[in-house]
Amino acid sequence: MQEAQLNLQEPILHHYDSSPFSEKVRLAFGIKGIAWRSVLIPNMMPKPDYVPLTGGYRRTPSMQIGAEVWCDTAVILRELERRHPEPTLYPHGTSGLADALGFWSDRSFFMVAVQLIFGTIGHSVSQSFIDDRAHMSGTEFDITRMRAAVPVMREQYRAHLAFLERQLADGRRFLGGDAPGMLDLNPWHVVWFLRQVCPEEAELIDGFARVRAWEDGLSAIGHGQRREVGARDALSVAAVEMPETLPSGDPDEPNGLRPGMKVEVAPDDYGRDFVSGEILVVNTDEIALLRRHPDLGEIVVHFPRAGYVVLPKPDSRA
Numbered sequence: 001m002q003e004a005q006l007n008l009q010e011p012i013l014h015h016y017d018s019s020p021f022s023e024k025v026r027l028a029f030g031i032k033g034i035a036w037r038s039v040l041i042p043n044m045m046p047k048p049d050y051v052p053l054t055g056g057y058r059r060t061p062s063m064q065i066g067a068e069v070w071c072d073t074a075v076i077l078r079e080l081e082r083r084h085p086e087p088t089l090y091p092h093g094t095s096g097l098a099d100a101l102g103f104w105s106d107r108s109f110f111m112v113a114v115q116l117i118f119g120t121i122g123h124s125v126s127q128s129f130i131d132d133r134a135h136m137s138g139t140e141f142d143i144t145r146m147r148a149a150v151p152v153m154r155e156q157y158r159a160h161l162a163f164l165e166r167q168l169a170d171g172r173r174f175l176g177g178d179a180p181g182m183l184d185l186n187p188w189h190v191v192w193f194l195r196q197v198c199p200e201e202a203e204l205i206d207g208f209a210r211v212r213a214w215e216d217g218l219s220a221i222g223h224g225q226r227r228e229v230g231a232r233d234a235l236s237v238a239a240v241e242m243p244e245t246l247p248s249g250d251p252d253e254p255n256g257l258r259p260g261m262k263v264e265v266a267p268d269d270y271g272r273d274f275v276s277g278e279i280l281v282v283n284t285d286e287i288a289l290l291r292r293h294p295d296l297g298e299i300v301v302h303f304p305r306a307g308y309v310v311l312p313k314p315d316s317r318a
């Protein structure tokens with residue numbers, strides 16, 4: 001990277017190409033026509049040029065802008081919407097329910113896909129990948145059991161796809177109508193994942209003509225303007241920039257969380273690595289922590305509230 005060419009306010013997506021959750025964000029860049037930088041990160045631990053930015057969050061993707069990092073597609077996409085409101089990801093007033101639908105797509109539907117995919121291609125993945133995913137999920141990543149479950153998961157995957165087919169039944173191009181948005185992004189990555197990583201099972205999708213056409217419509221949108229940048233260069237951006245987010249609280253927080261408190265935050269499903277810091281922003285949509293890193297200086301790390309646990313950490317320094 002030539003420093004002079006890097007726009008320090010350009011979003012930097014830390015991702016890898018086969019990551020389905022990253023695909024959600026790449027498509028959002030496409031829908032909004034955004035120019036962005038791509039940092040390719042490893043698909044398993046260790047991630048030495050990544051965790052200094054996130055404070056320990058290991059999952060993929062995250063989005064960096066300057067000295068701030070958004071962890072999890074839920075907050076990444078909301079931040080993109082805030083910075084680039086047009087075209088909206090929430091056409092036809094779909095905002096609340098489209099976000100809520102992420103809990104169906106990212107947990108139920110996605111977990112069916114994981115079992116179907118790794119039950120089918122598991123024999124070709126490395127032992128280090130299997131060990132990494134077992135460690136991340138806190139339970140066995142048992143390829144043999146997943147293989148035995150493939151017939152059941154095929155039925156489950158079709159049952160979930162049928163929800164999409166029914167929503168498209170009146171001939172609409174996208175799930176919310178004539179414009180793509182969050183309603184599409186949420187299940188899109190689960191369909192994309194099977195098609196890309198496990199083409200031998202993709203005929204499950206081909207059986208649904210309207211889903212197939214929807215998939216073609218979304219694929220045609222592309223990923224906006226992507227340019228690669230090195231992981232070390234992204235770290236330098238964080239080091240030279242200062243966080244911009246201002247403190248803000250919510251008087252109705254049920255347990256009294258407020259800016260200045262020291263806490264730790266972790267996902268409640270998998271990859272449950274706690275990130276500690278001082279609350280900068282807290283509300284129902286997000287919690288942002290201010291952290292100080294010896295080489296990078298002040299970094300603000302944003303997480304969603306739904307699906308994340310916040311624990312007070314009274315005795316530790318952020």
Ligand SMILES: N[C@@H](CCC(=O)N[C@@H](CS)C(=O)NCC(=O)O)C(=O)O
Binds near residue numbers: 044045058073136271
């Ligand atoms: N809820 C998270 C889920 C992210 C997720 O599960 N990402 C997968 C990759 S697509 C992951 O982190 N895998 C382990 C890794 O990349 O180290 C989000 O929406 O961003």
